[in-house]
Amino acid sequence: MTVIETQISTNSDPYLSNRDGMLALLERLRTLESRTRNTSAASRARFEKRGQLLPRERIALVLDSGVPFLELSTLAGYCMDTPDPDKSVPGGGIITGIGDISGVRVMLTVSDSGIKAGAMQAMTMGLDKQLRIQEMALENKLPLVQLVESAGANLLEYRVEQFIRAGSMFRNLARLSAAGLPVVTVTHGSSTAGGAYQTGLSDYIIMVRGRSRAFLAGPPLLKAATGEVATEEELGGAEMHTCVSGLGDYLAEDDRDALRLVREIMANLDWGHRTAPVPADGIRPPRYAAEELLGIMPMDYKRPVNMKEVIARIVDASEFLEFGANYGPATVCGHARIEGLPVGIITNNGPIDLAGATKATHFIQTCCQARIPILYMNNTTGFMVGRDYEQGGIIKHGAKMIQAVTNATVPQITLYCGASFGAGNYGMCGRGFHPRFCFSWPNAKTAVMGGEQAAKTMSIVTEAAMKRKGGKVDQQRLAALEQQIIRTFDSQMDVFTTSARLLDDGVIDPRDTRAVLAYVLSVCREADVREPQQIQFSVARP
Numbered sequence: 001m002t003v004i005e006t007q008i009s010t011n012s013d014p015y016l017s018n019r020d021g022m023l024a025l026l027e028r029l030r031t032l033e034s035r036t037r038n039t040s041a042a043s044r045a046r047f048e049k050r051g052q053l054l055p056r057e058r059i060a061l062v063l064d065s066g067v068p069f070l071e072l073s074t075l076a077g078y079c080m081d082t083p084d085p086d087k088s089v090p091g092g093g094i095i096t097g098i099g100d101i102s103g104v105r106v107m108l109t110v111s112d113s114g115i116k117a118g119a120m121q122a123m124t125m126g127l128d129k130q131l132r133i134q135e136m137a138l139e140n141k142l143p144l145v146q147l148v149e150s151a152g153a154n155l156l157e158y159r160v161e162q163f164i165r166a167g168s169m170f171r172n173l174a175r176l177s178a179a180g181l182p183v184v185t186v187t188h189g190s191s192t193a194g195g196a197y198q199t200g201l202s203d204y205i206i207m208v209r210g211r212s213r214a215f216l217a218g219p220p221l222l223k224a225a226t227g228e229v230a231t232e233e234e235l236g237g238a239e240m241h242t243c244v245s246g247l248g249d250y251l252a253e254d255d256r257d258a259l260r261l262v263r264e265i266m267a268n269l270d271w272g273h274r275t276a277p278v279p280a281d282g283i284r285p286p287r288y289a290a291e292e293l294l295g296i297m298p299m300d301y302k303r304p305v306n307m308k309e310v311i312a313r314i315v316d317a318s319e320f321l322e323f324g325a326n327y328g329p330a331t332v333c334g335h336a337r338i339e340g341l342p343v344g345i346i347t348n349n350g351p352i353d354l355a356g357a358t359k360a361t362h363f364i365q366t367c368c369q370a371r372i373p374i375l376y377m378n379n380t381t382g383f384m385v386g387r388d389y390e391q392g393g394i395i396k397h398g399a400k401m402i403q404a405v406t407n408a409t410v411p412q413i414t415l416y417c418g419a420s421f422g423a424g425n426y427g428m429c430g431r432g433f434h435p436r437f438c439f440s441w442p443n444a445k446t447a448v449m450g451g452e453q454a455a456k457t458m459s460i461v462t463e464a465a466m467k468r469k470g471g472k473v474d475q476q477r478l479a480a481l482e483q484q485i486i487r488t489f490d491s492q493m494d495v496f497t498t499s500a501r502l503l504d505d506g507v508i509d510p511r512d513t514r515a516v517l518a519y520v521l522s523v524c525r526e527a528d529v530r531e532p533q534q535i536q537f538s539v540a541r542p
């Protein structure tokens with residue numbers, strides 16, 4: 001290759017003139033960027049009074065230290081909010097760029113809520129900036145992290161075309177999720193009207209106690225539209241959304257805690273590391289002895305047990321990032337690692353209710369999006385029943401969970417730890433749903449329902465039939481029937497019956513659970529990256 005020999009003289013007048021002109025333009029650019037930063041920082045006292053961090057402080061905490069952050073479109077909207085160049089504040093009301101979070105390169109968009117409460121500024125420039133960032137994330141296959149605190153559209157600058165075009169922003173969030181690019185959002189403050197969908201269309205949502213607000217209509221609009229009076233907390237507070245509506249997945253105590261959760265979520269997604277070997281020297285064993293697993297599960301499946309005690313004894317460092325902890329809490333979902341391998345865990349501290357089924361469905365889909373295997377630790381007597389649950393749609397929500405299990409695109413591993421009854425067996429990826437591997441502990445029980453429940457059900461049906469026929473109710477016959485049914489069910493539900501019929505892949509010692517799971521997870525991981533050469537025929541013998 002030929003080396004280019006420069007013809008430029010760095011001491012010539014034309015060169016020096018060009019250099020001075022370029023430096024002057026750069027100084028103008030940096031002055032405008034500083035104006036935006038200073039305008040935002042001028043809100044410090046207001047933020048500190050609320051116990052909040054400024055937008056750029058949030059960026060500094062969420063990004064990896066010492067790694068470059070490429071800020072984008074810093075001049076967006078310049079002189080479009082006012083014709084006076086000395087008063088215009090560029091940026092469009094948002095800060096955007098590319099950086100690293102827990103070693104994962106992401107597209108970051110942050111409401112510059114120190115400027116006009118984070119409302120999109122300068123006519124459509126804030127919107128256009130958001131749309132461009134989303135487009136870049138799609139094209140470059142980057143997860144999107146949003147730090148949201150927005151008053152929504154600036155009604156003083158309302159344009160109908162901006163309202164219509166804003167639909168593209170929400171469409172893009174759905175496209176990102178479907179493309180396998182996780183959308184992780186912290187709602188630091190208000191997320192109002194259309195801004196509420198910026199939160200709602202995210203895959204992982206973190207809300208801050210006492211600060212987050214997400215509603216389609218705030219108290220003023222609600223009163224104007226319907227006459228109803230309600231507080232912001234009742235309409236869209238963090239505790240309401242993480243406990244009642246299920247919109248929020250994680251409840252943070254403050255801004256710092258929320259940003260910590262973002263970093264933990266990104267670290268657990270295993271983004272870009274699927275083909276890399278797991279470093280053995282970085283694996284941390286559980287903090288509690290495997291021997292203790294022998295005494296956690298009760299021999300009577302009707303007695304309650306906290307399955308997080310089991311999780312603590314099989315996952316690395318006993319660390320578990322729980323998903324939606326306050327919503328449908330009897331269904332436990334979350335991220336962990338086993339021998340360094342990422343895994344999503346779903347287990348039960350009782351029957352599966354409406355919220356639990358909805359949460360599990362969401363969690364299964366996020367695991368599929370991130371290509372993280374799922375471990376189902378069965379300990380449930382089934383889905384909740386009763387008038388309120390039926391009217392609330394338990395069949396519909398249970399069906400969604402079953403559909404998610406059926407169509408999951410990641411390896412699924414099932415471990416029967418306690419009871420696995422009724423449709424709960426289906427929702428928790430029972431043998432009929434073809435998990436990659438399926439194991440049982442010696443105490444596990446599997447049946448359509450408990451023996452006593454089945455006996456009582458048949459007794460009620462039989463007694464009703466006797467009454468319809470006008471005969472006398474034979475209590476001795478009913479008692480004998482109940483005992484027969486109990487014996488039938490009890491004789492078929494233990495592992496010595498189910499495993500004999502290949503309804504699992506083996507019964508394991510609870511103390512070996514971590515080793516067994518680590519082994520089969522590594523088998524699944526290798527299988528998913530292996531690309532064997534397919535041929536149109538089987539190899540024939542000569």
